[in-house]
Amino acid sequence: MRKIGKAFYTVGFVLVFVLLGSPFSWAQSNVSVEASLSQTTIYTGERVSLSIEISGNFNNVSRPELPQFENFRLLSDNPSTSRSYSYVNGQSTVSYTYSYYLIAQKKGEYQLPPVSVSIDGETYATDSIPVNVIDQDDSATSGDSSGQPDIFLKLEVSDKKPVTGQQVITDVILYFRDGLEVNSYQPVPGWKAEGFWKEELENTGRPRAESTVLNGIRYRKARLLQFSLFPTKSGELEISPYKIVVAVRSARSGNDPFSSFFSGFGSNQREVELSSDPITVDVQPLSPTDDATYIGAVGNFDISRSISTNNALVGESIEIKTRVRGSGNIPLISKPNYDLPEGLEIYEPQENTRLNRRNSTISGSKSFTDVIIARSPGNYTIPAKTVSYFNPSRAQHITTTLEPLTFSIDENPEAIAASGNSGEIPVSPITGLASWIVISPNPADLLEIWWFWPGLIIPLLIVGFAYWRKSYAEKMQTDTAFARSVKASDKAQQRLKKAIEISEQGDIKQAYNLLQKAITGFISDRLNMPEAGLSNQDYIEALKEQDIEENLVKNVRMLLEKCATISYAPNTTHAYLKSHVGLAESTLEKLQKVL
Amino acid sequence: MPTNRIPKIFLFLFLFGGLASLSFAQQNAQALFDDANEMLQEGNYQQALSLYQKLEGQNTVSGALFINMGISYQHIDSLGIAKYYFLKASQFEETEQQAQKALEFVESRFSRQSAVLPKLPWDIATDWLQEHIGAKNILLIGIITLNVGVLIFIAHWFVQAYPNVLRIAGLSLIGAALLIIASSFYTQYISERYSKAVMVTEKVSVLEEPTEEASIVSRAYEGYTFTVDHRQSKSEQEWAYVRMSNGLYGWIPNSEILIL
Numbered sequence: 001m002r003k004i005g006k007a008f009y010t011v012g013f014v015l016v017f018v019l020l021g022s023p024f025s026w027a028q029s030n031v032s033v034e035a036s037l038s039q040t041t042i043y044t045g046e047r048v049s050l051s052i053e054i055s056g057n058f059n060n061v062s063r064p065e066l067p068q069f070e071n072f073r074l075l076s077d078n079p080s081t082s083r084s085y086s087y088v089n090g091q092s093t094v095s096y097t098y099s100y101y102l103i104a105q106k107k108g109e110y111q112l113p114p115v116s117v118s119i120d121g122e123t124y125a126t127d128s129i130p131v132n133v134i135d136q137d138d139s140a141t142s143g144d145s146s147g148q149p150d151i152f153l154k155l156e157v158s159d160k161k162p163v164t165g166q167q168v169i170t171d172v173i174l175y176f177r178d179g180l181e182v183n184s185y186q187p188v189p190g191w192k193a194e195g196f197w198k199e200e201l202e203n204t205g206r207p208r209a210e211s212t213v214l215n216g217i218r219y220r221k222a223r224l225l226q227f228s229l230f231p232t233k234s235g236e237l238e239i240s241p242y243k244i245v246v247a248v249r250s251a252r253s254g255n256d257p258f259s260s261f262f263s264g265f266g267s268n269q270r271e272v273e274l275s276s277d278p279i280t281v282d283v284q285p286l287s288p289t290d291d292a293t294y295i296g297a298v299g300n301f302d303i304s305r306s307i308s309t310n311n312a313l314v315g316e317s318i319e320i321k322t323r324v325r326g327s328g329n330i331p332l333i334s335k336p337n338y339d340l341p342e343g344l345e346i347y348e349p350q351e352n353t354r355l356n357r358r359n360s361t362i363s364g365s366k367s368f369t370d371v372i373i374a375r376s377p378g379n380y381t382i383p384a385k386t387v388s389y390f391n392p393s394r395a396q397h398i399t400t401t402l403e404p405l406t407f408s409i410d411e412n413p414e415a416i417a418a419s420g421n422s423g424e425i426p427v428s429p430i431t432g433l434a435s436w437i438v439i440s441p442n443p444a445d446l447l448e449i450w451w452f453w454p455g456l457i458i459p460l461l462i463v464g465f466a467y468w469r470k471s472y473a474e475k476m477q478t479d480t481a482f483a484r485s486v487k488a489s490d491k492a493q494q495r496l497k498k499a500i501e502i503s504e505q506g507d508i509k510q511a512y513n514l515l516q517k518a519i520t521g522f523i524s525d526r527l528n529m530p531e532a533g534l535s536n537q538d539y540i541e542a543l544k545e546q547d548i549e550e551n552l553v554k555n556v557r558m559l560l561e562k563c564a565t566i567s568y569a570p571n572t573t574h575a576y577l578k579s580h581v582g583l584a585e586s587t588l589e590k591l592q593k594v595l
Numbered sequence: 596m597p598t599n600r601i602p603k604i605f606l607f608l609f610l611f612g613g614l615a616s617l618s619f620a621q622q623n624a625q626a627l628f629d630d631a632n633e634m635l636q637e638g639n640y641q642q643a644l645s646l647y648q649k650l651e652g653q654n655t656v657s658g659a660l661f662i663n664m665g666i667s668y669q670h671i672d673s674l675g676i677a678k679y680y681f682l683k684a685s686q687f688e689e690t691e692q693q694a695q696k697a698l699e700f701v702e703s704r705f706s707r708q709s710a711v712l713p714k715l716p717w718d719i720a721t722d723w724l725q726e727h728i729g730a731k732n733i734l735l736i737g738i739i740t741l742n743v744g745v746l747i748f749i750a751h752w753f754v755q756a757y758p759n760v761l762r763i764a765g766l767s768l769i770g771a772a773l774l775i776i777a778s779s780f781y782t783q784y785i786s787e788r789y790s791k792a793v794m795v796t797e798k799v800s801v802l803e804e805p806t807e808e809a810s811i812v813s814r815a816y817e818g819y820t821f822t823v824d825h826r827q828s829k830s831e832q833e834w835a836y837v838r839m840s841n842g843l844y845g846w847i848p849n850s851e852i853l854i855l
Contacts, residue, residue, distance in 0.1 A: 343641060343671035345797075375672035378641045427697040429666050430659035431632040435689060436624050439654050446734050446783050455738035459745035466749040 031056035033117050035126035039211035042104050044135050047075070050102055052115050052126060055095040062118040064098050071110055071133070075101040104133040134213060148217050151176040153274040155242055157229075159392075163284045164234050165298030165329045166392040167362055169201075172225040172242050172276070178218055180248050183269060185224055188243035193229055195237040195283075197332065201226040202357040228362040230298075230329045234285035241275045248272060286390055289397045295336055297389035299328015305385070305402040313412040314377055317347075320370040320405065327363035328389075330355060335368040336387045336402070341380050347371040374409040381406045481528040488525030492518040492588050496581050503577045509566060511577050515584055516563035519556060522588050526595040536560040548594055555587045624655040632663065640667045658687025658694070665697055675795035675817040677701050679853045682793065686726060705818040711840040721785050730783035737775035744768025788826050792837065792852040794819040801845035805834035812845035821847070823854055 031054070038049040052064045066074065079098040086093045112129040151174070158169040176182060207222040224244065231237055249269040286298070295303075301324050308319035324333050331353055340346060350371070355364040374380065382405040388397045446452060476483050495518035503511035523539045524531055527546070539560065543553050562580060566572055631646035647664045650656070665680035678701045685694035702708070714722070724733060748765025751758040794815050802809040815821075820840055827836035834846045835854075 341641060342644065342676075343673065376640055376670055378639060378671075380641070425666060425669055425697060425700050427662065427666065427693045427700070429632060429635055429663045430690070430693075431629075431636065431663075433625065434628055434657040434659035436655050436657050439656055446730060446780060449731065449734070451738065452734065455742065459742050463745055463749060466752060470752040 031058050031119055031124065033119070033124040033126055035112075035115050035129060037112065037129050037131060040130060041132045041134065041211065041213040043213075044104050044107050044133055046104055048102050048104065048131075050100045050112070050115075052079075052098045052100075052117065053095065054097075054117055054119065054124075055093060056119075057091065057093060058119050060120055061096060064115045064117045066100065066115060067113040069102060069112065071104070071106040071108065072102040072112070073105055075103060104131075107133045107135040109133075148215060150180055151182075151246070151248060151272065151274065153242065153244060153276040155239060155276045155279050157239070157279055157281060159281075160279075161282050161284060162231060163298065163390065163392055164231055164286050165296070165332060165390065166231065167299060167328055168196075168229045168231070168281065169360060170227045170229050170239065171223045172227075172244070173221055174207075174224050174244075174246065174274070175212075175214065175219045175221045176248070178220065179250060181250075182222070183247040183249060185244050185246040187225065188245060188273070191240065191242050193227075193239050195233055196229040196231055196239070197329070198230070199228045199355070199357060199362050201228055201360060201362070226360060228357075230332065231281065231283040232332075234283045237281050237283055239279045239281060241278050243273060243275045245271055245273050287397065289388055289390075293336075293386045293388040293399065294397070295324070295334050295387050295389060297324060297328060297330075297333045298392060299326055299330075299389070300391055300393065301326035301328060301389050301398075303387055303389070303400045303402070305405065307382075307405045307407060310407045311410070312374065312407065313410050314374055315412050317371050317373050318407060320372065320382065322368045322370075322402075323365055324367075324389075325365040327361050330362065330364050330366050333366050333389075336385055338370070338385055339383055340370075340372065341382070343375050343378070344380070345373040345375060347373075377409045377411045379406065379408045484525040484528065488522050489588070489592055491525065492522040493585075495521065496584060500578060500581055503574045508572050508574065508577060512563045512566040512572075512580075515577070515580060516560060519559055519563075519584055519588070522591065523556075523595075526591070536564065543591075546595060548591070552587060552590055552594075555583060556591075559584055559587065624650055624653070624657075628657075628660060635663060635667055638670075640670045643667050644671075658684045658690030661687070662690050662693055662697070665694075665701075669697075669701060673795065674701055674704055675793055676853065678818050678820075679793040679795060679855065682791065682855055702818065705816070707816040707818075712842050721782060724778065724782050725786050730779045730786060733775060733779035733782060737772050737779055740768055740775060741772035744770075744772055788824065790823045790825065790854045792821045792823045792835065792854045794821070794847075794851055795853050796851045799847060799851045801837065801839065801843070801847050803845060805831040805836075805846040809846070813839060813841075813843055815839065815847065815851075821852060823852070 034053050036051050036053070038051075039046075042048050054061055063079070066077075079100050081099075082097045084095045086095075110131050110133065112131055114125040114128050116123050116125045118124075154173045154175060156171045156173055159166065162168050172187075174182065174185070203223075203226060207224055209220040209222045212219050212221050225242075229239065247269055248271075303322070303324050305320065305322045308321070312318050320338070322336060324330070335349055335351070347370075350369040351366065352369070353364070353366045355362060384404045385402045386399055387402060388399045390396075391398050476486065495514050499511040499514035499518065502514065520534070520536070520539055521531070523529065523542060524534070527542050529538075529542060536557070540553060540557050543556060559580060627646055627650055631643045631650070634640075634643035634646065644664065644667045647660060647667065650660055651664070661680045661684035665677045665684060668674070668677035668680060678698065681694045681697045681701060684690045685698065687694075724730075728736075744765050744767070746765075747761055747768060751761035751765060754761060794817055797817050799815050800811045801813045801815050803812055804810075821835075821837035824836045824838065828834065831846070833849055835849050835852060836844070837847050837852075838844050
């Protein structure tokens with residue numbers, strides 16, 4: 001049996017590769033080598049299966065070369081093998097799976113080392129696999145298995161402190177204990193994630209259950225659904241509970257790690273509605289940036305700009321396409337604003353968004369198409385534009401400069417023919433000398449013009465002064481007492497001057513007579529007394545009534561007496577008179593101040 | 596003697612320096628204008644316009660500059676902006692006639708013509724004063740008249756001949772001067788509060804409120820003229836409160852119009 005089987009295997013192998021593999025041997029081989037563990041969290045002493053799956057288009061493959069496993073014991077060097085063949089769209093694929101069993105010997109977190117395989121003379125290596133080995137005794141004492149539910153739903157987010165607009169991958173994970181089998185599930189509609197823009201991601205395969213240990217209890221977990229959530233504002237946002245209805249039944253044996261997640265229907269089947277706990281996400285605001293360049297994109301993007309043609313005719317449309325490609329909040333990206341030159345008709349821009357919901361992320365592209373039409377011939381340049389987006393993985397704004405676009409527009413012969421009859425503007429350009437004026441950007445306020453206030457105030461002052469002069473002149477003409485009082489001093493001065501002149505001519509008596517008239521005239525003019533018929537005593541009395549200082553009155557009396565008695569003084573000289581005139585001048589000056 | 600010369604030298608340098616710099620600015624403007632005119636004659640309207648705009652940005656302007664800018668914009672089919680510059684050119688005595696001709700031509704090219712309400716006589720008078728004399732000159736005339744009136748009135752106090760004639764003449768002149776001064780302030784107020792504006796984009800809605808969602812008063816098309824009320828528009832940075840030429844009022848985005 002063994003020989004026959006071996007011969008049959010060899011013949012079959014050769015036939016398959018001769019018939020199917022050889023005609024396509026020129027095709028580029030697409031080989032993948034993957035290692036997986038049946039469980040990544042296991043107890044000490046527990047057996048775990050290591051599978052190495054080799055698939056692709058190849059001819060010769062060697063048995064995997066196992067490395068030295070520390071803290072694990074290999075049960076047997078001879079693996080159990082399985083193989084399969086497929087032929088899809090004219091391409092054949094062979095798949096080999098080698099399975100080994102390992103026993104965990106010591107608790108701890110380890111990396112299972114890569115396994116290498118030689119395929120068609122080339123060596124391939126698997127990735128290392130993280131394994132967590134826990135002590136069964138420790139977990140039994142620390143875990144409170146009595147409070148743990150048999151089945152529950154949980155939301156798991158990729159980042160609990162994202163920034164506004166960042167893509168947060170949210171997994172809806174079902175945990176269920178060994179012994180339970182989930183037949184089907186149905187999401188309860190109406191799940192809302194307020195404060196987020198959400199997109200459901202596509203799961204290409206059926207959910208796969210993995211083994212895990214929670215609080216000392218072995219669970220199997222399966223990701224049922226996956227969403228991309230994009231926070232639209234900063235602050236603490238709550239992702240509301242997600243609900244599903246699952247059909248479960250108790251299985252007789254749950255130890256087989258490779259049993260199907262969706263088992264067949266059984267007699268113990270029942271439907272259970274499960275709800276996850278809400279999750280609070282602390283959304284951080286974006287770091288400040290130049291609003292003019294930021295286009296609202298958060299993620300990892302490639303931004304480019306292109307023009308449909310560099311040469312067109314007047315009236316022909318030109319498209320400027322701006323494309324943003326990458327992963328992130330693609331639908332929320334806004335169009336950069338360009339400074340378009342004058343003379344262009346600009347039409348409503350078109351937007352086109354393509355989203356790819358596979359590979360556990362939202363990726364794709366968004367394009368903006370500006371349609372412009374030039375109205376006149378010439379060379380046009382759309383200047384360079386700087387745009388920026390936020391990259392959460394680098395935690396910084398990334399700035400990209402879009403190169404300037406130039407295009408030339410030629411006259412459209414058809415348009416010229418059509419507009420030939422419309423006529424030219426009846427004005428020619430002025431190409432000679434022009435008379436220039438410099439205009440002030442801010443016209444002055446009328447109240448701030450320098451001549452405004454003087455122009456108003458000066459006439460008012462002139463009116464005031466003129467009115468005063470007019471009133472004075474009128475009073476001088478109509479009020480005799482006022483006129484005498486005003487003129488008294490001048491009159492007295494003239495008389496005193498005359499007295500000196502006469503004295504110089506030798507007529508001393510007449511000079512004293514004038515001196516007396518000067519004094520009495522001054523007093524009578526200032527006090528509005530009769531000009532004649534009064535004695536010296538009357539003047540003295542009048543002065544006393546005015547409460548004049550006694551010394552002044554005494555001087556006046558002395559001078560008047562001197563004038564009256566001078567006829568009896570034969571030796572009076574000119575110098576003597578001059579001294580009296582001087583005294584009279586000073587006395588009258590003082591009197592003028594008090595009368 | 597040397598000390599007496601120093602102030603004179605400073606005065607000379609000040610006057611000479613000021614006049615020289617003004618003259619240099621005008622020469623520079625003329626040179627730039629000549630370059631732009633060459634571009635215009637070669638049919639390179641975009642480059643000609645960028646040079647003309649440079650001049651305009653320097654606040655050195657002339658009627659010829661605005662005529663040529665209007666012609667350039669007419670060639671690139673921006674008729675609204677062309678009308679705006681022809682209206683500016685019409686404010687200059689030397690280019691008024693050409694600007695009017697060009698305006699007639701541009702008006703005939705607009706796809707839509709609007710009904711225009713005739714202006715009130717008082718508005719016509721105010722516009723005339725604003726355009727032909729200016730508030731500052733009116734004020735100067737008022738101040739001079741006031742001073743002359745005051746002097747004549749004072750004269751009747753001191754001059755014996757025809758005192759009544761002088762008094763009445765003086766008071767009349769003072770009264771007239773106060774009216775002229777008041778009208779200068781009114782003209783200034785009107786010119787600061789209201790401006791003419793031209794619609795330079797193809798089509799826009801005139802709205803009842805300064806928001807995109809407000810109900811529509813009317814549609815406006817390229818070349819329509821409006822009277823912008825700056826006092827009403829002060830509260831809204833991106834909107835202007837306008838009176839259309841048919842007497843309707845409404846709000847329009849500032850980006851759609853050019854204010855003269």
